[in-house]
Amino acid sequence: MSSSHCLILAAGASSRFGSPKALAPWGNGTLLAQALETANEVSGQNRTVVLGGHEQAIRRELAKLHFSNDGIAVNSEWEKGIGTSIGTGANHIHAHAPSTSFDKNKGVVLLWFVDQPLVTPEHLKALGSLAIENQKCVFTEHDGAMGPPVAIPTAFLKKAMALSAERGLKSVLEKHEMMTLENEDAFADADTPETLAILRDRAMFLFGRDS
Numbered sequence: 001m002s003s004s005h006c007l008i009l010a011a012g013a014s015s016r017f018g019s020p021k022a023l024a025p026w027g028n029g030t031l032l033a034q035a036l037e038t039a040n041e042v043s044g045q046n047r048t049v050v051l052g053g054h055e056q057a058i059r060r061e062l063a064k065l066h067f068s069n070d071g072i073a074v075n076s077e078w079e080k081g082i083g084t085s086i087g088t089g090a091n092h093i094h095a096h097a098p099s100t101s102f103d104k105n106k107g108v109v110l111l112w113f114v115d116q117p118l119v120t121p122e123h124l125k126a127l128g129s130l131a132i133e134n135q136k137c138v139f140t141e142h143d144g145a146m147g148p149p150v151a152i153p154t155a156f157l158k159k160a161m162a163l164s165a166e167r168g169l170k171s172v173l174e175k176h177e178m179m180t181l182e183n184e185d186a187f188a189d190a191d192t193p194e195t196l197a198i199l200r201d202r203a204m205f206l207f208g209r210d211s
Helices: 031-043 055-064 082-096 121-134 154-161 193-207
Strands: 004-010 047-051 072-074 108-113 137-142 145-153 178-182
Touching: 004 031, 004 082, 004 121, 031 047, 031 055, 031 108, 031 121, 047 055, 047 082, 055 072, 072 082, 082 108, 082 154, 108 121, 108 154, 121 137, 121 145, 121 178, 145 154
Parallel strands: 004 047, 004 108, 047 072, 137 178
Antiparallel strands: 108 145, 137 145
16 A cells, blocks of 8 residues: 555563563564565565664664664653553654645555554555545554554544553544454454464464564
């Protein structure tokens, strides 16, 4: 999608995981490498990664992956909650990509967590198409819950930029500004090594590999 920009959140402490989740093995690389590969298939080089906890270790991995420093946004307040990371990423995109590098009324930011390895380019493109067509933020839904991956039309970027502390994107949107797309696999995240192992097994079933 030439009118899209991918925003990958990798700023958490990974306290339940026990080590930086972004650097956890996945396929022939890491969860971070998997997320960047997915982003590249959707948005090319229009990719931003938000760092916070474990910043230096993840920076070293990004350097190995030849990821440009221009695509790195550092959240100095990452310990205050997810809203600060979304706000940091949205502000970075706005500042470094004038008009977000795509038409204001046709562009979309695609946001997800680095520990959601079953997110596919197809799902992101479907989210983005719905968001642009309906001019609503489109969240992924499963079992009555909704969250990332989410597509944010450019018109809503300022709301994302204003987020802080633990307030997520849903907290600043009206009901009529949101819709959902069901996808159990894309919704799943790896909070612990045990859940990551489950997702590897699921990836083998879906794709014949864990990446």
